[in-house]
Amino acid sequence: xxxxxxxxxxxxxxxxxxxxxxxxxxxxxxxxxxxxxxxxxxxxxxxxxxxxxxxxxxxxxxxxxxxxxxxxxxxxxxxxxxxxxxxxxxxxxxxxxxxxxxxxxxxxxxxxxxxxx
Numbered sequence: 001x002x003x004x005x006x007x008x009x010x011x012x013x014x015x016x017x018x019x020x021x022x023x024x025x026x027x028x029x030x031x032x033x034x035x036x037x038x039x040x041x042x043x044x045x046x047x048x049x050x051x052x053x054x055x056x057x058x059x060x061x062x063x064x065x066x067x068x069x070x071x072x073x074x075x076x077x078x079x080x081x082x083x084x085x086x087x088x089x090x091x092x093x094x095x096x097x098x099x100x101x102x103x104x105x106x107x108x109x110x111x112x113x114x115x116x117x
Contacts, residue, residue, distance in 0.1 A: 006087045009067060010039045013090060014116040016061045017043045022054050023095070025116040028107045031087075040107060041090040044098050048078030054092050055081045 010027045017025050022043040031038035045051035052075065059069055062085070071084040080097045083090040091103060104113070 006038050009065070009085075010041060010088055011114075012065055013041055013058065013062060013067070013085075013088065014043075014114070016058055017041070017054055017092075018116050020054050020057045021050075022092070024098075026104060026108075027114045027116070028104065029112040030107050033107065037084075037089040038087040039089070040103065041088060042093070042098070042103055043091070044093045044095050046095070048094055051081060051092050051094055052078045055083065058083060058090065058092075 007029075014025050014027055022045060025041070025043040028040045028042065029038065030036070030040050043054065045054050055072070055075060059072075062069065067085055067088075069083050070086055072081065073084075074081040079094045080101075081092045083092075093101075
């Protein structure tokens with residue numbers, strides 16, 4: 001997975017999420033499977049309050065890294081928030097939505113995923 005475009009930024013975003021106690025943080029390289037983005041980052045919070053807090057922290061810290069959020073969706077509900085960084089899409093889920101949509105199943109093949117703790 002080394003030398004892929006955006007891998008450094010993806011790791012930085014994942015470390016921010018882990019630092020705020022996000023659950024099950026993964027990064028999936030999808031650049032050769034879709035034109036939507038090169039990477040998906042997927043994480044969960046325990047509650048809608050934590051999902052929103054993870055989003056807030058990510059926006060604040062990513063700005064310090066000079067990463068710009070182009071678009072944000074789902075914040076009002078706090079059940080599934082998507083942050084669009086252009087080549088990276090960050091999905092922050094409430095556990096029920098994450099289990100229902102199961103994006104990892106759709107996109108990972110075992111070799112294109114990085115797990116964070």
